[in-house]
Amino acid sequence: xxxxxxxxxSLIILxxxxxxxxxNYTVSPFSNLRWYKxxxxxxxxxxxxxTFSENTKSNGRYTATLDADTKQxxxxxxxxxxxxxxxxxxxVIHTGTASKLTFGTGTRLQVTL
Amino acid sequence: EAQVTQNPRYLITVTGKKLTVTCSQNxxxxxxxxxxxxxxxxxxxxxxxxxxxxxxxxxxxxxxxVSRKEKRNFPLILESPSPNQTSLYFCASSLASGSWETQxxxxxxxxxxx
Numbered sequence: 001x002x003x004x005x006x007x008x009x010s011l012i013i014l015x016x017x018x019x020x021x022x023x024n025y026t027v028s029p030f031s032n033l034r035w036y037k038x039x040x041x042x043x044x045x046x047x048x049x050x051t052f053s054e055n056t057k058s059n060g061r062y063t064a065t066l067d068a069d070t071k072q073x074x075x076x077x078x079x080x081x082x083x084x085x086x087x088x089x090x091x092v093i094h095t096g097t098a099s100k101l102t103f104g105t106g107t108r109l110q111v112t113l
Numbered sequence: 114e115a116q117v118t119q120n121p122r123y124l125i126t127v128t129g130k131k132l133t134v135t136c137s138q139n140x141x142x143x144x145x146x147x148x149x150x151x152x153x154x155x156x157x158x159x160x161x162x163x164x165x166x167x168x169x170x171x172x173x174x175x176x177x178x179v180s181r182k183e184k185r186n187f188p189l190i191l192e193s194p195s196p197n198q199t200s201l202y203f204c205a206s207s208l209a210s211g212s213w214e215t216q217x218x219x220x221x222x223x224x225x226x227x
Contacts, residue, residue, distance in 0.1 A: 004155065031212035032212060032213065042220055042221070043117070043203050043205070043219050044203075044214075044218050045218070049213075089155070089156075094212070101216075102155070102213075103155030103156040103157070104155050105153060106155070
């Protein structure tokens with residue numbers, strides 16, 4: 001069964017601190033891996049996208065890494081801001097089957113003063 | 114503004130009373146999809162549509178129907194809602210159905226079936 005597991009389930013950090021969210025997946029083969037940000041009461045918004053051959057991809061203060069050998073990805077947030085408070089979802093897009101996505105359950109991040 | 118809209122945003126209904134959740138996109142996207150999001154579970158795909166008059170089942174299609182008569186609209190129909198369909202529903206669209214296409218999500222519809 002294809003699965004995407006994320007950790008931690010939730011995380012509280014102080015504003016200005018860095019944090020790293022983890023994603024382990026068993027989907028294989030896959031086309032690309034994305035990280036989405038979901039604000040409370042809103043739909044998910046794509047942050048980064050990586051193919052299996054890419055190791056890292058940045059989007060401002062967000063940096064995603066991918067290790068296709070260990071089937072792990074991480075999302076690193078630098079100098080966190082209050083607006084980073086949201087759920088972060090790891091999504092693996094399958095190869096060959098158009099638009100078949102497997103979503104992780106997300107990490108809920110709260111940034112506090 | 115390019116967007117995916119859903120209506121209603123919140124809905125409380127009773128078991129067995131047919132309902133429709135509308136989804137519309139103004140980006141001329143070919144691909145549209147419906148997901149449900151439940152606590153402790155990732156988003157799961159209900160139905161998707163690659164183009165007008167082309168729809169197919171996702172991972173959890175039971176109890177749902179869809180139609181795609183126009184490119185911009187993709188309504189989700191619950192003919193006889195049951196309490197286990199209480200959930201947060203998202204409509205999404207992308208330019209095409211390829212795996213590289215970014216899906217744009219609507220704001221969600223929170224449904225409670227009593």
